[in-house]
Amino acid sequence: MMSALLKNQWKIFMNTMKSQPGKNYFGYLAMIAVFAILLYWFSAGIWTIADAVTEQVFAGILSYGFLLVIGFIILLGLPQVFKHLYSATDLNLLFTMPIPTRYIFWVKYLQSFVGVPLLVFVLYVVPLFVYGAFIDANVLYYPVVLLVLLSVIVISLSIAYLFNLLLVQIVPASKANEFMTVMSVLSGIFVYLLFMLPNLANDRPLPEMILSGLPLFPEWVPLTWASEAIIGARFGSMDFLLPFIMTLILAVIFFTLTSTLVERGFRTGWVKLSEGSGKKRKKGAAKKSGSKLNAPIIAVGKKEWYAIKRDMREWLVFLPLIFFFVFGFIGFLSSGGGLSDLRGPNEVTWPITQAILLFIYAMFNGQVASSTIAREAKSVWILRILPLSGKDIAFGKLWISWLIPFVILTVIEVAVGIFLGWPLIQFVTGIVMKAVVTAGISSIGMWLGTIGAKYNPANPQNRLKFGTAFMLMIASYVYLLVALIPFVMLLIPVEAIDFAQQLNQDIDGFFGSAAGFIYTVLNWKAASPVMITVAGILLMLIISLGVSYLFTMMSARKIDQGIEIEMVQDVKSKPALGRKHGSF
Structure with missing residues (x-):
């Protein structure tokens, strides 16, 4: 039975690859080439450094390396595991056939190796083999490395499966859409605690612990078993046998524990989520008074807000923000820092905070704006029959996608500013500056969403093709650098004119020209500070608002022409009004 299921999965994989468009093959080759280059450099x-790595240092690197394996597989592999367990399109057929549930589960488990675990395996096994070849390790070293690394991956993957199988029994069926959100938050906290474990268990910093050859974990920790097995096999010593066997046994225990939850967590969970996603809400009592009509742009924005508000998965895009602030703050305190260390002169803390916030805006604004296009994948026909122009739709989506991250980050900025004791003028200046500049990022993101939208029902927060998402990241930061040039010039004090002149004289090329430009502007600023300040503000407004208007109008034109949204999974509904589903 297992062989038949595996053959079926192989046929599905081959048919999927054959049905891919030609441009996807080019993307796969490009990613493989990039991965191969990185692996070669690594x-x-x-x-190069293998000769300087002592046995104790190698043991520390292995221990922390295995910790990273567990963390990355849990964090990055959870969506893949969820897809295999509960969103795979073949489950509808497999569960109706006389196949034991455990066989289906084992096939899905093996299928999960093709993805993040496989990449992690290659990324680790090749450098370890290179290191073994350099030190002329014993022949036992190579099979032990393979089996130990596979055991660690099995343990990591089993933990990811346990997250899914256990949480699906807790989350109500009516909250099926929130399942991935809860799981992502809990897994993120778990992985963060894993990464912080060496710092919490020792008083010295992690790099110092590794370079000094001190053990990162006690001997009873399984990560130490795995590293000791490889260290012992390197010299051909039989001391590797006990930790090696213990590592294998632990992997078997985790896999067995995962298999015991198959019937209740796998089949029942799939039924539960399938029913939960199909339940209809009860209609509320009809309101007596008629609803108020809004302007088209306001109405489109409100429609987007309702779509975001009713599905918690839409907020997953802000999950890294929570980790960045909360866990970064916890890590700062756990490393010995105090709240008083964060305070400083306003002339220092304010620009640094603005730079951090702008970096975060560039990360989120474009992504939120681009998601508004792919969100229409199943309802594009509604927009086509409404008396709305592309301009109304584009500006309606723009203002709400700009406003949501702006409100969230402004609240954070106000809290930080109160803590750091900023004056009112710095509060107002920072908020107004970011309100203007970030509108351009949102407009760029929305335009890229119109040319590279993607919709995956199993992963709704991922709404851009890979190449388009990469373009968005680059374009956001390039625009941010250009738009902030006038603002940065206003912040540089006139006292720096001598330093800029010296740099202009000592440095050639691009940096010398930049120093010369700064020197010229500072001369103008010293001669007429008010005029230069007004000119800088006007230039920043022209760049930011000009980019915002330009890309929003380009988005509107693209909407009027028609947009293709790539559907990752087939849908059962027929195309509306003769149009291809996922286009408008």
């Missing part, structure tokens, strides 16, 4: 670095 291996070359290992070969």
Whole structure:
């Protein structure tokens, strides 16, 4: 039975690859080439420093490396595991056939290796083999490395499966859409605690612990078993046998524990989520008074807000923000820092905070704006029959996608500013500056959403093709650098004119020209500070608002022409009004 299921999965994989458009093959080759180059550089670095790596240092690197394996597989592999367990399109057929549930589960478990675990395996096994070849390790070293690394991956993957199988029994069926949100938050907290474990268990910093050869974990920790097995096999010593066997046994225990939850967590969970996603809400009592009509742009924005508000998965895009602030703050305190260390002169803390917030805006604004296009994948026909122009739709989506991150980050900025004791003028200046500049990021994100939208019902927060998402990241930061040039010039004090002149004289090329430009502007600023300030503000407004208007109108034109949204999974509904589903 297992062989038949595996053959079926192989046929599905081959048919999927054959049905891919040609441009996807080019993307796969590009990603493989990039991965191969990174792997080569990594291996070359290992070969260069291998002679300086002592046994104790190697043990510390292995222990923390295995910790990273567990963390990355849990964090990055959870969506993949969820897809295999509860969103795979073949489950509808497999569960109706006389196949034991455990066989289906084992096939899905093996299928999960193709993805993040496989990449992690290659990324680790090649450098370890390179290191073994450099030190002329014993022949036992290579099979032990393979089996230990596979055991660690099995343990990591089993933990990811346990997250899914246990949480699906807790989350109500009516909250099926929130399942991935809860799981992502809990897994993020778990992985963060894993990464912080060496710092919490020792008084010294992690790099110092590794370079000094001190053990990162006690001997009873399984990560130590895995590293000791490889260290022992390197010299051909039989001391590797006990930790090696214990690591294998632990992997078997985790896999067995995962398999015991198959019937209740897998089949029942799939039924539960399938029913939960199909339940209809009860209609509320009809209101006596008629609803108020809004302007088209306001109405489109409100429609977007209601779509975001009713599905918690839409807020997953802000999950890294929570980790960045909360866990970063906890890590700062756990490393010995105090609240008083964060305070300083306003001339220092304010620009640094603005730079951090703008970096975060560039990360989130474009992504939120681009998601508004792919969100229409199943309802594009509604927009086509409404008396709305592309301009109304584009500006309606723009203002709400700009406003949501602006409100969230402004609240954070106000709290930080009160803590740091900023004056009112700095509060107002920072908020107004970011309100103007970030509108351009949102407009760029929305335009890229019109040319590279993607919709995956199993992963709704991922709404851009890979290449388009990469373009968005680059374009957001390039725009941010250009738009902030006038503002930065206003912040540089006139006292820096001598330093800029010296740099202009000592440095050639691009940086010398930049120093010369700064020197010229500072001369103008010293001669007429008010005029230069007004000119800088006007230039920043022209760049930001000009980019916002330009890309929003480009988005409106694209909407009027028609947009293709790539559907990752087939849908059962027929195309509306003769149009291809996912286009408008």
